[in-house]
Amino acid sequence: MNKNSFLLIVMIAFLVSSEKTIAQDLNFNDAWLFYNDVAEGAEKPDFNDAKWRKLSLPHDWGIEGPFSNNNNARTGGLPSKGTGWYRKHFKMDKNAEGKLVHIEFEGAMYDAYVWVNGNFVGNRPYGYIGFEFEISKHLKFDGSENVVAVRLTPKDLSSRWYPGAGLYRSVWLKVNNPVHVEQWGAYITTPTVSKKLGVIQNETTIVNSTNLDAKVKVTQEYFSPDGKLAAKIDDEITVKANSKEVSGTWVNVKNPEIWDTENPNIYKAVTTVSKNGKVIDTYNSTFGFRSISFTTEGFFLNGKKVRFNGVCLHHDNGALGAAVYRRADERKLQIMKSMGVNAVRTSHNPPSREFLELCDELGLMVLDEAFDVWKEQKVENGYNVFFEEWAERDIKDMVKRDRNHPSVIMWSTGNEIHEQHNKKNGWKVAKMLHEYCKEIDPTRPTTLGMNNFEAPYKMNFAAQSDIAGINYKPTKYGYIHETYPQLALYGSETSSCTSSRGVYHLPIEKYQKHESNHVTSYDLVGPPWAYPPDVEFHFQEQNPNIMGEFIWTGFDYLGEPTPYGGRDNSTNGYWNADWPSRSSYFGAVDLCGFPKDRFYLYQSHWTTKPMIHLLPHWNWKGMEGEEIPVYCYTNVDEAELFVNGKSMGKRVKGKDFTELKVDFLRYEPKIFNSKYRLSWNVPYEPGTIKVVGYKDGKVVNEKTINTAGKPYQVKLSVDRKEIDADGTDLAYVTIRVEDKNGNLCPNADNLVKFSVKGEGNLIAVDNGDQTSLTSFQAPQRKAFSGMCLAILKSSKTSGKIELTAKSKSLKTDKIIVKTN
Numbered sequence: 001m002n003k004n005s006f007l008l009i010v011m012i013a014f015l016v017s018s019e020k021t022i023a024q025d026l027n028f029n030d031a032w033l034f035y036n037d038v039a040e041g042a043e044k045p046d047f048n049d050a051k052w053r054k055l056s057l058p059h060d061w062g063i064e065g066p067f068s069n070n071n072n073a074r075t076g077g078l079p080s081k082g083t084g085w086y087r088k089h090f091k092m093d094k095n096a097e098g099k100l101v102h103i104e105f106e107g108a109m110y111d112a113y114v115w116v117n118g119n120f121v122g123n124r125p126y127g128y129i130g131f132e133f134e135i136s137k138h139l140k141f142d143g144s145e146n147v148v149a150v151r152l153t154p155k156d157l158s159s160r161w162y163p164g165a166g167l168y169r170s171v172w173l174k175v176n177n178p179v180h181v182e183q184w185g186a187y188i189t190t191p192t193v194s195k196k197l198g199v200i201q202n203e204t205t206i207v208n209s210t211n212l213d214a215k216v217k218v219t220q221e222y223f224s225p226d227g228k229l230a231a232k233i234d235d236e237i238t239v240k241a242n243s244k245e246v247s248g249t250w251v252n253v254k255n256p257e258i259w260d261t262e263n264p265n266i267y268k269a270v271t272t273v274s275k276n277g278k279v280i281d282t283y284n285s286t287f288g289f290r291s292i293s294f295t296t297e298g299f300f301l302n303g304k305k306v307r308f309n310g311v312c313l314h315h316d317n318g319a320l321g322a323a324v325y326r327r328a329d330e331r332k333l334q335i336m337k338s339m340g341v342n343a344v345r346t347s348h349n350p351p352s353r354e355f356l357e358l359c360d361e362l363g364l365m366v367l368d369e370a371f372d373v374w375k376e377q378k379v380e381n382g383y384n385v386f387f388e389e390w391a392e393r394d395i396k397d398m399v400k401r402d403r404n405h406p407s408v409i410m411w412s413t414g415n416e417i418h419e420q421h422n423k424k425n426g427w428k429v430a431k432m433l434h435e436y437c438k439e440i441d442p443t444r445p446t447t448l449g450m451n452n453f454e455a456p457y458k459m460n461f462a463a464q465s466d467i468a469g470i471n472y473k474p475t476k477y478g479y480i481h482e483t484y485p486q487l488a489l490y491g492s493e494t495s496s497c498t499s500s501r502g503v504y505h506l507p508i509e510k511y512q513k514h515e516s517n518h519v520t521s522y523d524l525v526g527p528p529w530a531y532p533p534d535v536e537f538h539f540q541e542q543n544p545n546i547m548g549e550f551i552w553t554g555f556d557y558l559g560e561p562t563p564y565g566g567r568d569n570s571t572n573g574y575w576n577a578d579w580p581s582r583s584s585y586f587g588a589v590d591l592c593g594f595p596k597d598r599f600y601l602y603q604s605h606w607t608t609k610p611m612i613h614l615l616p617h618w619n620w621k622g623m624e625g626e627e628i629p630v631y632c633y634t635n636v637d638e639a640e641l642f643v644n645g646k647s648m649g650k651r652v653k654g655k656d657f658t659e660l661k662v663d664f665l666r667y668e669p670k671i672f673n674s675k676y677r678l679s680w681n682v683p684y685e686p687g688t689i690k691v692v693g694y695k696d697g698k699v700v701n702e703k704t705i706n707t708a709g710k711p712y713q714v715k716l717s718v719d720r721k722e723i724d725a726d727g728t729d730l731a732y733v734t735i736r737v738e739d740k741n742g743n744l745c746p747n748a749d750n751l752v753k754f755s756v757k758g759e760g761n762l763i764a765v766d767n768g769d770q771t772s773l774t775s776f777q778a779p780q781r782k783a784f785s786g787m788c789l790a791i792l793k794s795s796k797t798s799g800k801i802e803l804t805a806k807s808k809s810l811k812t813d814k815i816i817v818k819t820n
């Protein structure tokens with residue numbers, strides 16, 4: 001469903017019934033019934049579902065928990081498996097009779113079977129792909145009740161991370177005239193893009209499901225970002241009975257406003273289909289004018305060389321699980337942008353519609369990825385089970401759905417596919433998937449992420465895609481570029497450094513695991529293929545032809561708690577050896593969205609607005625006089641550290657190095673001298689550490705950390721004071737445990753209890769601790785490294801939401817969020 005389809009449905013409904021809308025629920029997210037087990041006969045309309053739980057979508061039953069050592073820690077220790085049934089009772093308006101009615105699921109996790117009034121209407125296994133079924137002939141339009149029933153059976157050992165479970169994306173009921181624009185039917189490209197002239201090519205597929213040929217007029221209107229009509233063109237076509245036809249038009253736009261990462265200008269297209277002078281369909285799309293080119297010399301956006309400061313992101317939103325909330329994705333992407341990110345890899349599956357709309361709006365380039373596995377399995381019940389039958393359909397649908405997004409710049413057919421070293425057949429599958437993408441969208445290149453070296457390059461596998469993505473081989477960039485000069489290259493996965501926010505283990509050590517089940521934030525620990533971000537920065541600089549990197553990962557995600565549970569990420573089976581570790585340590589940002597130190601290391605390298613960051617915290621009771629390594633991440637020229645007012649000396653960026661212990665595959669020296677961090681070793685004395693940043697000899701910024709006193713108060717702050725009263729908008733409240741002077745207590749783990757009043761509710765809590773087994777839905781949370789998070793959701797009535805946070809012997813705080 002395209003962004004504005006809801007409006008479209010309303011319009012169609014209006015046109016055909018003139019006074020009343022046809023269907024009661026056009027957005028089909030409300031009033032579902034849910035049962036989390038096998039239910040014999042639940043597809044039948046008269047099945048007794050009176051006791052089933054009432055809920056609205058999006059819904060992910062896995063995130064409701066409980067965490068258990070009986071669930072695979074690799075997929076989050078959560079029950080994202082079993083059988084889930086959803087049923088919905090609804091009535092159709094009489095006026096909808098004779099129309100074409102589809103039910104559209106934007107994604108269902110997974111193996112969806114759908115029945116309408118007891119009639120089986122279709123199955124779709126892959127949980128990340130959108131699909132629709134035509135249901136008109138099974139519906140009753142006489143005012144009596146219809147029932148849609150959906151069965152999902154997500155399996156254990158079907159994923160290498162947390163997949164979620166349920167109807168976790170939106171569902172729509174679409175009522176169309178028999179002659180209408182097909183699902184994802186408008187394909188808009190911009191073959192010419194310059195400051196003076198933009199050309200729009202539009203191929204809109206019209207479906208005619210009647211027994212008579214239909215002569216229709218297809219009008220395309222294009223609106224610039226400020227809403228003004230920029231161009232208009234008409235086309236007349238005849239769509240044969242029971243077939244489809246494409247209306248192809250080209251139109252010029254003078255002085256187009258170009259989409260790029262700084263100015264993400266978005267145009268709107270309105271397609272109107274009319275017959276005998278009467279409008280029979282309207283279809284809205286969005287697109288942007290931008291040109292992309294990938295060469296062995298680098299990547300060019302609108303003719304300008306741009307490097308990918310990219311992140312890999314899994315689809316979950318932490319405590320909300322896989323359930324798609326637009327605001328959760330928006331916040332995630334805004335946080336990434338503030339780190340200096342300009343590109344995202346949707347590892348390793350097609351993202352939600354909302355996610356791509358937001359990337360368009362925020363100016364983030366997207367590498368849209370289809371699969372983590374083809375035919376050769378990684379885990380027992382993975383997509384390999386469905387590949388043969390479904391891969392063509394799934395990848396083509398991904399491309400069809402996403403090909404109007406200016407943000408999308410590459411199609412990735414897979415990640416670390418085992419076929420990459422299958423001499424006989426690997427390259428054939430790669431070629432096949434490449435061709436499927438090209439058939440639906442020849443304007444973007446294909447790519448895939450390869451971790452194997454050097455087989456995929458030697459065996460003709462890498463060359464089957466337009467661009468080669470290299471996972472974790474920075475030391476080989478030069479060699480690959482020289483040996484395979486025809487390949488355009490980038491780091492599709494880099495670093496995989498791990499850490500727990502606010503945790504520092506001294507002395508600094510490159511250990512494999514730590515008894516606390518946490519990982520130090522000195523940013524150097526990771527699995528055998530991993531290395532600190534600095535190493536990648538260095539090799540990217542050494543190899544200017546490499547198009548940039550996508551770090552693993554921007555945010556922590558549920559599941560894959562490396563280095564705990566499993567250090568070899570291809571291992572099948574359970575990862576519970578280091579329980580309760582149950583979520584990833586890889587993020588530059590934790591599961592709550594709170595930046596870890598690494599966030600600032602990337603920011604210092606990827607942004608130019610002066611910033612400065614200091615670590616660790618300054619509460620080291622019992623270590624007085626002992627040396628503490630102090631790191632500074634900054635993008636200014638030099639920095640001077642003061643301890644209780646005494647200068648510890650200046651360090652100059654590019655001149656003073658920090659010695660890092662490293663140990664990763666294909667890199668023999670056990671040391672890496674980083675010019676990307678400044679550091680001092682200072683004897684600990686409680687008080688204040690302060691770093692002052694200089695640019696061109698002048699002070700430009702500073703950062704102070706005080707030794708915090710005893711926890712005294714909880715302090716709340718919210719990301720937005722006003723949100724929409726639409727039943728889905730969210731407010732993220734940060735809770736800090738502070739001392740009397742407002743300093744964060746860095747080791748505080750006080751239990752904070754929440755109560756909520758007004759027009760909304762508390763839907764999730766978290767603290768970013770990868771080992772916590774507290775429910776994400778509990779009305780309380782312990783602080784972790786002094787902080788936790790509460791997520792509020794609006795109701796559909798405007799008013800205000802009041803959140804109160806109390807903790808034993810601490811001063812209470814509350815916050816009010818208005819909902820409009």
Ligand code: GAL
Nearest residue numbers: 415416451471493496552569
């Ligand atoms: C890669 C893999 C990712 C993730 C990562 C962790 O090899 O493609 O999905 O598992 O390792 O370092």
